[in-house]
Amino acid sequence: MARHPRFRSRPQADPDQFDLLDLPEPTAVLLTYSGRTVDLERPDFSRFDIEDIARPLAYQCRFVGNTRSFYSVAQHCVLTSELAPPAFAFDALMHDSEEAFTGDWPTPWKIRIGRPAIRDAVAPLKDALAARFGFRSPEPEVVKIADQRALATELRDLCAPHRLNWRDLPPPAETLIVPVGPDEAMALFLERYRTLMATRPPHPPRPR
Numbered sequence: 001m002a003r004h005p006r007f008r009s010r011p012q013a014d015p016d017q018f019d020l021l022d023l024p025e026p027t028a029v030l031l032t033y034s035g036r037t038v039d040l041e042r043p044d045f046s047r048f049d050i051e052d053i054a055r056p057l058a059y060q061c062r063f064v065g066n067t068r069s070f071y072s073v074a075q076h077c078v079l080t081s082e083l084a085p086p087a088f089a090f091d092a093l094m095h096d097s098e099e100a101f102t103g104d105w106p107t108p109w110k111i112r113i114g115r116p117a118i119r120d121a122v123a124p125l126k127d128a129l130a131a132r133f134g135f136r137s138p139e140p141e142v143v144k145i146a147d148q149r150a151l152a153t154e155l156r157d158l159c160a161p162h163r164l165n166w167r168d169l170p171p172p173a174e175t176l177i178v179p180v181g182p183d184e185a186m187a188l189f190l191e192r193y194r195t196l197m198a199t200r201p202p203h204p205p206r207p208r
Helices: 051-058 073-083 086-093 107-113 115-133 141-158 182-199
Strands: 029-031 037-039
Touching: 051 073, 051 182, 073 086, 073 141, 073 182, 086 141, 086 182, 107 115
Parallel strands: none
Antiparallel strands: 029 037
8 A cells, every 4th residue: 555645755854853754653752842853762862952951851840740839850950969979960960861751750650660660661761861961870879869868858848748758768958949940940950060061070980
């Protein structure tokens, strides 16, 4: 059967773009806010800018929106970066970069679905992002601890009073979180990124 004229292959003028009509499974390709596209099976971020990460992270709310004020994944990443040791601040800032393309998975869903299954599914994205932006993956243990401290701080400052058992978390930060809107969160993320990029050593220390 001949293909409908609508589905004829056309030259690809822009290497950032896939012709979604010519792909066998178009739902495996993600359209980004800037008009770029990501093949989720074979991701290539070589032409992506940091704004392609900062913007979607800034417009996503942590805890699936179950916070008393809007609080973005981008602001969470900045907080985690500030809580990490200086030598790992850049890795901490970028530790959730794949969520620009997957969304923020709440911890209860990660446990219910299975962390290994989710980790394997997003591994190509994480590895490709690490290669493009130069952060360490898998994330060092000190980054995981900073992430947990950020979570403890968010539970204290942003969530409704609750009786869930979070006793395994490290102590929260002393400073209270002041949540900001998405545009300011994006600006904070980009400012932190550029500051850390300007001061990064040429050969970061090995994870520990």
